[in-house]
């Protein structure tokens with residue numbers, strides 16, 4: 570299946586395009602289920618959503634959200650937890666009902682049961698009408714590291730050193746980055762009806778090139794997206810710079 574690609578000039582334009590995509594989904598279906606991601610990439614997208622909400626463009630009163638992942642062992646109120654991130658960056662600033670926002674509980678007593686509960690929730694209230702994804706420099710989506718089975722559902726992962734290093738910027742010291750997280754699996758992610766993957770900056774260029782030009786391979790988790798019927802990459806010029814063949818196609822906007 571062909572992955573659609575929208576190339577924007579810079580991070581700001583990419584974020585506006587992503588926010589527009591999400592807002593259009595909510596306008597089309599006010600009770601939509603949104604699959605949401607954390608990390609640095611969607612930050613300005615969430616800012617744009619908050620702005621759009623404050624301008625009265627959309628209401629999230631009927632919407633539901635399902636986040637991709639959460640660190641194991643951090644309290645919900647820990648400033649680096651994804652629960653906290655989502656409240657601080659988005660949920661506290663729009664009219665979504667807090668009880669309609671869902672993330673895995675990284676502090677559950679029985680983590681395996683929590684994984685099963687969360688996968689059940691995806692099936693019960695989902696699957697997402699629209700899933701937002703970022704991509705790691707090694708091609709991870711959610712916290713699905715290279716080598717993760719494409720058949721995986723919500724599970725616990727041991728984070729690779731490269732991912733812990735990449736995420737150390739959000740923690741006081743690199744040592745503070747948790748070693749495990751709960752993440753939707755690849756199969757869980759592919760249940761979504763529509764997916765947008767955002768990428769910005771030259772660090773992501775090799776991953777975007779490999780995604781568009783490489784093989785489908787469990788060693789590169791994002792390549793599983795090629796098995797999905799409705800995926801759109803929204804990238805900026807610097808993340809797209811490595812793509813050679815795409816230049817002659819008409820998929821850049």
Ligand SMILES: O=P(O)(O)OC[C@H]1O[C@](O)(CO)[C@@H](O)[C@@H]1O
Pocket residue numbers: 606607608609610611702703704705706709710711712732736
């Ligand atoms: O957007 P960033 O911060 O580059 O992160 C990319 C990806 O890595 C993660 O933060 C996990 O390490 C994902 O949540 C995210 O999609």
